[in-house]
Amino acid sequence: MANSKLKTFVNGFLRENPLLVLNIGLCSSLGVTTSIFNGLGMGVGMTFVLVMSEIVISIFRKLIPSAIRLPVFITVIAAFTTIVQLVLNAYVESLYNALGVFIPLIVVNCIIMGRVEAFASKNKVGDSILDGLGMGIGYTIVLVAISLIRELLGGGTLFAGTALKVDVIPEAFRIGIFNSAPGGFLVFGILAACLQAWKQYQKNKADQAEIAAMKETEKPSETTEGGDK
Amino acid sequence: METIKLFIKSALIDNVVFIQYLAICPFIGMTNDTEKATGMGLATTFVIMLATAVTWPLYKLVMVPLGLEFLQTLFFILVIASLVQLVEFFLKKMSPGLYNAMGVYLALITTNCAVLGITINCISKNYNYVQSLVYAFGSAMGFLISMVIMSGVRSRVKTANIPKAFAGTPILYVCASLLSLAFLGFKGLIK
Numbered sequence: 001m002a003n004s005k006l007k008t009f010v011n012g013f014l015r016e017n018p019l020l021v022l023n024i025g026l027c028s029s030l031g032v033t034t035s036i037f038n039g040l041g042m043g044v045g046m047t048f049v050l051v052m053s054e055i056v057i058s059i060f061r062k063l064i065p066s067a068i069r070l071p072v073f074i075t076v077i078a079a080f081t082t083i084v085q086l087v088l089n090a091y092v093e094s095l096y097n098a099l100g101v102f103i104p105l106i107v108v109n110c111i112i113m114g115r116v117e118a119f120a121s122k123n124k125v126g127d128s129i130l131d132g133l134g135m136g137i138g139y140t141i142v143l144v145a146i147s148l149i150r151e152l153l154g155g156g157t158l159f160a161g162t163a164l165k166v167d168v169i170p171e172a173f174r175i176g177i178f179n180s181a182p183g184g185f186l187v188f189g190i191l192a193a194c195l196q197a198w199k200q201y202q203k204n205k206a207d208q209a210e211i212a213a214m215k216e217t218e219k220p221s222e223t224t225e226g227g228d229k
Numbered sequence: 230m231e232t233i234k235l236f237i238k239s240a241l242i243d244n245v246v247f248i249q250y251l252a253i254c255p256f257i258g259m260t261n262d263t264e265k266a267t268g269m270g271l272a273t274t275f276v277i278m279l280a281t282a283v284t285w286p287l288y289k290l291v292m293v294p295l296g297l298e299f300l301q302t303l304f305f306i307l308v309i310a311s312l313v314q315l316v317e318f319f320l321k322k323m324s325p326g327l328y329n330a331m332g333v334y335l336a337l338i339t340t341n342c343a344v345l346g347i348t349i350n351c352i353s354k355n356y357n358y359v360q361s362l363v364y365a366f367g368s369a370m371g372f373l374i375s376m377v378i379m380s381g382v383r384s385r386v387k388t389a390n391i392p393k394a395f396a397g398t399p400i401l402y403v404c405a406s407l408l409s410l411a412f413l414g415f416k417g418l419i420k
Binding site: 023024025026027030031070071074075078079081082085086100101104105107108109110113177180181182183184185186188189190192193194196197200 | 247248249250251252253254257258299300301302303305306307310311339340341342344345346349350353392393394395396397398399400401402403405406407409410412413
């Protein structure tokens with residue numbers, strides 16, 4: 001039981017990572033990741049909306065008629081997004097300005113809609129919280145990874161916008177393209193490729209172990225086709 | 230002249246997908262065949278125009294006088310969702326042929342960031358009604374262009390010899406990155 005709970009939680013980190021594997025909710029992940037501060041801020045905001053929406057919808061899952069569930073979901077998500085928007089505007093003005101249109105766009109982020117529809121509307125509150133947290137953390141990890149690479153190579157700094165700002169690369173050696181639009185796509189593509197390579201490596205290892213086990217029991221080994229899309 | 234400038238700016242220089250990173254989900258998910266991509270692009274164009282035409286007056290004439298600006302996100306997404314539903318009903322009744330062609334895409338458009346993003350941008354950039362409509366149309370055309378280009382690129386990618394790790398979606402982001410680099414070249418078009 002505890003094991004399956006842990007699995008629900010960890011699932012979103014890498015194996016079912018919403019961004020790199022499921023390819024949903026991409027817009028904000030590319031749009032805001034020009035600095036670690038922005039990436040982390042977006043990740044936290046998004047996780048908050050995701051967890052809160054999953055909690056509310058999971059509590060009321062038996063009361064919501066299935067015919068009008070989508071408008072209900074949207075309203076709940078939009079309410080929490082507005083809360084994030086107002087809080088950021090009031091307390092972290094610089095982040096609010098940097099994220100711009102991507103804060104209201106949390107509403108239409110497919111990750112939230114997807115998790116609410118696929119998970120929270122069918123599972124208990126506790127599981128939904130774990131699922132939301134796991135997915136949110138997976139999202140945040142990727143956001144921070146992308147923004148780390150982009151900020152380092154493009155801007156030459158780390159943690160710009162906070163008190164911890166460090167200049168790493170001198171101005172003459174910065175690669176500006178990473179800070180502008182093409183760099184976002186490129187970094188994301190390479191990260192997705194890395195994850196895919198890692199998964200293939202794991203799969204090959206598992207396959208080989210399976211074949212070795214089969215040989216030991218002296219059964220005819222079946223070669224499995226690689227499940228490429 | 231200003232209108233034409235705004236149109237070119239929103240369609241090419243500030244391209245929704247390649248420069249502003251909006252609507253990447255359909256851009257990756259729906260471009261595996263040109264016909265589908267065009268259908269999605271046209272349906273989205275229609276909804277974007279309709280949504281902008283409704284949300285701008287709603288914001289300026291109803292929400293501002295009542296002091297409800299902070300509910301912008303909630304109102305806009307509800308307006309867009311109900312508009313999409315209305316269009317769906319309308320098409321089903323009036324033109325089943327068009328419904329069959331566009332129906333599949335309509336449901337997805339509600340969660341298309343470009344629609345909400347463009348309506349919010351019109352307000353935050355302080356455009357007047359005509360400017361908003363031109364901006365929306367330009368952006369929608371930009372979306373359509375990028376969908377069609379990407380579907381063309383994908384048909385070539387399918388037959389190419391790709392490193393194993395990049396097979397599937399990762400290569401698409403690299404393609405998008407190169408296309409985005411090309412679109413960055415439009416930057417000098419208008420001062």
